[in-house]
Amino acid sequence: MSLRPPEPTVRDVGEFGLIAAITEGLGPTASVPVSVGDDCAVLAPTGRLAVSTDAMIEDVHFKRVWSSAHDVGRKAVASAMADVEAMGARPLGLVVSASLPKDLPASWARELTAGIRAEAELCGAQLVGGDITSGDKIGIVCTVFGDLEGRTPTLRCGAVPGQVVAYIGNLGMAEAGLTVLRRGFRSPAAVVNAHRVPAPPYGQGIVASEAGAGAMIDCSDGLVADLRHIAEASGVVIALETDALQVAEPQKTVAAAIGGAEPLDFILRGGDDHALLATFAPGRVPAGWTVIGGVAAADGTPGVLVDGRPWDADGGWTHF
Amino acid sequence: MSLRPPEPTVRDVGEFGLIAAITEGLGPTASVPVSVGDDCAVLAPTGRLAVSTDAMIEDVHFKRVWSSAHDVGRKAVASAMADVEAMGARPLGLVVSASLPKDLPASWARELTAGIRAEAELCGAQLVGGDITSGDKIGIVCTVFGDLEGRTPTLRCGAVPGQVVAYIGNLGMAEAGLTVLRRGFRSPAAVVNAHRVPAPPYGQGIVASEAGAGAMIDCSDGLVADLRHIAEASGVVIALETDALQVAEPQKTVAAAIGGAEPLDFILRGGDDHALLATFAPGRVPAGWTVIGGVAAADGTPGVLVDGRPWDADGGWTHF
Known part of the structure; x- marks a missing residue:
């Protein structure tokens, strides 16, 4: 019988450890002059801003046995950002609020983040902020921003x-x-x-x-x-x-x-x-x-x- | 012994009933040319936009035995909007994602909404969108927007x-x-x-x-x-x-x-x-x-x- 050391959990890594991993390498750009790390991020769209929020809850919108953490992260961003597309706006940024069980493997949380950032990159948006809390089930709320760049929104x-x-x-x-x-x-x-x-x-x-x-x-x-x-x-x-x-x-x-x-x-x-x-x-x-x-x-x-x-x-x- | 009819729950009223109650009377304004009801809201700040997101979870940030639903709604908005103040921005709008237990009294959800809208009015912001899902515990994620109106953000x-x-x-x-x-x-x-x-x-x-x-x-x-x-x-x-x-x-x-x-x-x-x-x-x-x-x-x-x-x-x- 071999004993494997227990996998570190979200509780082991802690909120600040998770946030450090999530925000690594995120910095200011022309359209996001203030990125993560202050009280607010600052967005500098060239036109009006389209805004939508979308929640994805474990066992309602996805199951961990069917989807990887990376899949869940990508889906959370994609399903929210589709609303930005539907206005005729260009994906600009997003903030994510995640509720995670304390005994969730820290690796799952990191893969979730990687999925969020991968899908954001795919559509050209930047992760600009977020919040992590503990909860019984995984819940991911993506609030997404799109730049209308002078176009009239398509309603x-x-x-x-x-x-x-x-x-x-x-x-x-x-x-x-x-x-x-x-x-x-x-x-x-x-x-x-x-x-x-x-x-x-x-x-x-x-x-x-x-x-x-x-x-x-x-x-x-x-x-x-x-x-x-x-x-x-x-x-x-x-x-x-x-x-x-x-x-x-x-x-x-x-x-x-x-x-x-x-x-x-x-x-x-x-x-x-x-x-x-x-x-x-x-x-x-x-x-x-x-x-x-x-x-x-x-x-x-x-x-x-x-x-x-x-x-x-x-x-x-x-x-x- | 008197029998009182059971109080209607969130399940009885349903997602669309709740949303109708929450969004009643919310319409477009100069700074929110597209309000609730489409894929996205559209914000028209006069300057750059400060953005922050903040989650409030039952039994972590509040308890139902200590706070009324109206209190919880006001607190969710106030604690998020304080981040907008801290950048030197003017509160403009917010979106709210709420996770509610199915057996929550519908009256609690309505009072929560009244509290959210009361605090938004107090600080001069408009509720511009949201999302409701079911969950074991009450969770409220407020994503708030502030207009920098040409000011440089205070970091x-x-x-x-x-x-x-x-x-x-x-x-x-x-x-x-x-x-x-x-x-x-x-x-x-x-x-x-x-x-x-x-x-x-x-x-x-x-x-x-x-x-x-x-x-x-x-x-x-x-x-x-x-x-x-x-x-x-x-x-x-x-x-x-x-x-x-x-x-x-x-x-x-x-x-x-x-x-x-x-x-x-x-x-x-x-x-x-x-x-x-x-x-x-x-x-x-x-x-x-x-x-x-x-x-x-x-x-x-x-x-x-x-x-x-x-x-x-x-x-x-x-x-x-």
């Missing part, structure tokens, strides 16, 4: 009849991944990884804004649910054509494996991939975006039609 | 030998309050209320900045501990003179009641009142601020002297 309420609806990014991949993980499987890798680390189409929010997008949102509640947010805010009907939606091979695999489910359902109901959904004047859809429907005047209640049929609030077709 | 590193050290606000009141609450008492009211709702001296951060403050910090870790942060960041020695510190009557009462404690200790060790501490050129101390010491060159290690004697890292005098 949910700007969809106009006659525009087309388009998306860029993944749809229903994370949902298919969550489905297999819940059943105890770890493949197909493409969908499982999509659950672990979403891949928002960074930079495309600005592209959409510059193409004159009417309304924009990131897809986090589900494709139909998020299109409904646009429809209701804009007072229009959005007609979604499922022919335009491409079901991916691994989604078909998962649907078949779980017993004849409809793979399109992952796409229509699934959120958490943080694709961008936007409306454009016909002919002004940017390269790489896929048109999936159109905007019509609301003759009564605003909402979403799927292949011409109403879709109810539970995310399914209305049965009448 | 911790700007103390210069020859300056004086001054403060404004309460010192050691919350600590005395916590002491009696821990022993099961609920009075004196002045100190117990100071624990429940700190009273940062709103507006005085700008006053200090305009008076040319060298360094500034809000007192949250303790008077000596926070002066040490300034001393170390600035590479100076801060000499604190306890004669200048006024012990309040209720602090004397508490010290006597708990058996001959030194009431000055509440002031030297206590944080959580969020007084402002700053250094000024002699003769430039703003009205209302109290001089409590001076800044000297560090002849060796930067740090804090209390009445000419070194004070060790545990917050007590070094015994040698």
Whole structure:
């Protein structure tokens, strides 16, 4: 029998040790003239500032048995920063408040930090501050900042009849991944990884804004649910054509494996991939975006039609 | 025996019901052109933006048996916004992420919100966004924003030998309050209320900045501990003179009641009142601020002297 020394925990390393590791090498830049280490950070955006906050809680939004600490850090940043993209803003910075159990391995906390910083770097944002407390479960609150750089923010309420609806990014991949993980499987890798680390189409929010997008949102509640947010805010009907939606091979695999489910359902109901959904004047859809429907005047209640049929609030077709 | 209907819980009201109550009446203003309800809020500060985040966790930072929900909401905002004051910025806005147990009475959540909005109004900031999740314990993360309005931020590193050290606000009141609450008492009211709702001296951060403050910090870790942060960041020695510190009557009462404690200790060790501490050129101390010491060159290690004697890292005098 061999005895391994116990792995150091968050309690062993302490708040100040963790903060030192997290903030190592973070310094001032042109857009962050005061970085970590004072009472506040100071941001110097060139335009107005887009701000959003998003919490990710263990066993609600992720499980430690399904995702690595690095995955969790990346997902926390990605899912929050997708909101910045959806305004047409450029990711600038973020602050993170983490609640960590005292007996959490210190290595887990360090990997979480590495994931946070990796995703921040990927989207071009700087970690500018944070807070660590102890808690029974892991909780990560990311508050993210984006520079509008003089652009007008693209809101949910700007969809106009006659525009087309388009998306860029993944749809229903994370949902298919969550489905297999819940059943105890770890493949197909493409969908499982999509659950672990979403891949928002960074930079495309600005592209959409510059193409004159009417309304924009990131897809986090589900494709139909998020299109409904646009429809209701804009007072229009959005007609979604499922022919335009491409079901991916691994989604078909998962649907078949779980017993004849409809793979399109992952796409229509699934959120958490943080694709961008936007409306454009016909002919002004940017390269790489896929048109999936159109905007019509609301003759009564605003909402979403799927292949011409109403879709109810539970995310399914209305049965009448 | 009378049966009262069970009080509705957070679970009964649901996330969207809570959010509707929280955001009621919040709309766009000149400095917040996009308020709650879209992917992001949009802030339009006139200068650079000071940003800080602060978490408050049940049974770590407050207890439900000691503080009302309204108190907790006010404290969460006040303790975070004090960091904005300490930069010389004007409170502009905040986002709040709340983790709430599902069986929490909905009335508690509403009172929490009322407290958050009351304190925000007191300091002139707007609630611009948030997030609600469920959790075992109540956790409130406030991320706060301040407008520097063209002023240079006042950092911790700007103390210069020859300056004086001054403060404004309460010192050691919350600590005395916590002491009696821990022993099961609920009075004196002045100190117990100071624990429940700190009273940062709103507006005085700008006053200090305009008076040319060298360094500034809000007192949250303790008077000596926070002066040490300034001393170390600035590479100076801060000499604190306890004669200048006024012990309040209720602090004397508490010290006597708990058996001959030194009431000055509440002031030297206590944080959580969020007084402002700053250094000024002699003769430039703003009205209302109290001089409590001076800044000297560090002849060796930067740090804090209390009445000419070194004070060790545990917050007590070094015994040698």
